Amino acid sequence: MIRPFCDDDTEDVVRLWLEASIEAHDFIPRAYWEAAAEDMRTLYLPMSDEIVLHVDDATGSIDAFLAFADTFLAALFVAPSAQGKGLGSRMFRIASRMHPGFTLCVYRDNARAVSFYRRRGLVTLEERVEEKTGCVELVMGPSEQQA
Incomplete structure (x- = not known):
């Protein structure tokens, strides 16, 4: 089931984010992600304009x-x-319908995610060093031909 985020979802979303971040970013120490969880809880989620959740129908958990x-x-x-x-x-298709032509950032060393976005037609628009981690991140979005 797809549904909008509500404040009661915060802890479950932060837990999912932390678990997925640690697994996807093994090139960044686990302690970094654990320390960043509070910012996710109190800064990034509240700053978001739109948050959409997928809830597993069988378990009722946000996945x-x-x-x-x-x-x-x-x-x-x-x-x-x-x-x-x-x-x-599925979530990518929802994002594309919500905001066609969106951009995103992904760590270059997160090869699985970079490949995922490239298979969906996104290209690298810019490379930059992310200040907090010192890792290279890619700004990705549609190519000029797609925009």
Whole structure:
């Protein structure tokens, strides 16, 4: 089931984000993500303009979410236990309908995510060093031909 975020979802979303972030970003120390959880809870989620959740019909648990800040896709996370089942693709399609032509940032070393976005037609628009981690991140979006 797809539904909008409500404040009561905060802890479940932060837990999903933390679990998925640690697994996807093994090139960044786990302690970084654990320390960043409070910012996710008190800064990033409240700053988001739109947050959409996927709730597993069988368990009632949140297993994916996406968040926009204006037309920037600030987050698209799928619980590790729910990955590989098409849920990320479904959330990507929802994001594309919400804000065609959106941009996002992804760490270059997160090869699985970079490949996921490239298979869906996004291209690298810019590379930059993310200040907090020192890692290279890619700004991705549609190519000029798609825009």
